[in-house]
Amino acid sequence: MKEVWNMRSLMIGTGVGLILGATAVGLSAIAAPQSAPPPSDPRTVTYQQLELFAEILARARQDYVTEIDEPEAMEAAINGMLTSLDPHSGYLNADDFKSMQVQTSGEYGGLGIEVTMEDGFVKVISPMDDTPASRAGIQPGDLITAINGQPIIGKTLNDAVKEMRGEQGTQIDITVLREGVDPFDVTLTREVIEQKSVTWELDEDDIGYIRISTFNERTTPLLEAAVNGISEETGGRPRGIVIDLRNNGGGLLDQAxxxxxMFLSGGEVVSTQGRRAADMESYMAHNGEVFKGVPMIVLINGGSASASEIVAGALQDRRRATIVGTTSFGKGSVQTVIPLGADRGALRLTTARYYTPSGHSIQALGIEPDVSISPARLTEEELAKIKRFSEADLPHALQNEEGAERRALQMPDEQPPEGYEGKDFQLERAKQMLKDGAITASNGLKRAG
Incomplete structure (x- = not known):
């Protein structure tokens, strides 16, 4: 995502001069006729706009300096329309649609990052565990500005993602822009990303740790295997459970x-509401929760989005778990992928908002932890300099329909002590809270009074 800014400025300056001259002549020629009153029927306006689009396409075909790629131009126009609605709607051509299907199946070739588009750059939502991106230190909020030295500005998100994927063993250079750091290049080697979306371990105090890195078609079976493994080693009764959803960028609704x-006995998990009755649905849990009566903590952070927030919100609202960490990303919308048939790709369209069991929408707000714990020590001055990265900050993001706004960054309840040399303060504190009995299974966090 690097650009030769001097050359770009020169070209823009020259171009603007030519365009302004031509426009001035054009305007003087058309200024005399009086404009017709605007039509009142919205459908008439739409038809007129479609006619305008056809005229512009014809003009570009006839007069542009070189022959244009009309299918590519049309695809860009479609994508422009959809991305103007919200950051998660878009068009998938046939190749992109197949790629998406491969990704949700849990295995594909690439770098291992969840991304979105912002200001013409690719923005990292979260790196996936044990992938080239995570091992290279790519962080949530990083901007990828160029791929193999070629600027990303002007490309669609699908185009950029397609360039980042490739055959196993091939290398790719990306330019990263990170707040407070000079732009830097990272060389990555593509791998087959086999998203083992659930891993687990049990410590010497019988605290079970379950890491869920994404929600793909393999997540639930792998979680069942994790639960069985912990149960076998503890006789079905661990001392506590930590579910780690940090930097989990989401995935499939049915997996969430x-x-x-698995951790609830009956009752609502999440509900969705859209414009149509078909988009309004309530998803219920079955009886037979696992680890019933065992205290549970869910870890979240700003990279926890979408499906992760559904899980955290359900377990928080139902008082089944205590949420620990930092406020989540705040993506409270549901996308439907609509195949268009005949190798025409698919439409990814935001069709509904989702609500936690209490009826709460987290769109643009996020899930706020019961106990806020920072992964690194912060001063008030450092906190004030942090640039917030959340759904609310994305271009064209849906507003929270209740008019609520995301809370400003605040000093956490806890942060690492001075001189802390551990690897993961949030996880360490979560385990310690379970060992100390500060968390109960039925009421969550024990609070004074």
């Missing part, structure tokens, strides 16, 4: 529901 279901 089934994961939540």
């Amino acid at each position: 529901v089934s994961v939540s279901d």
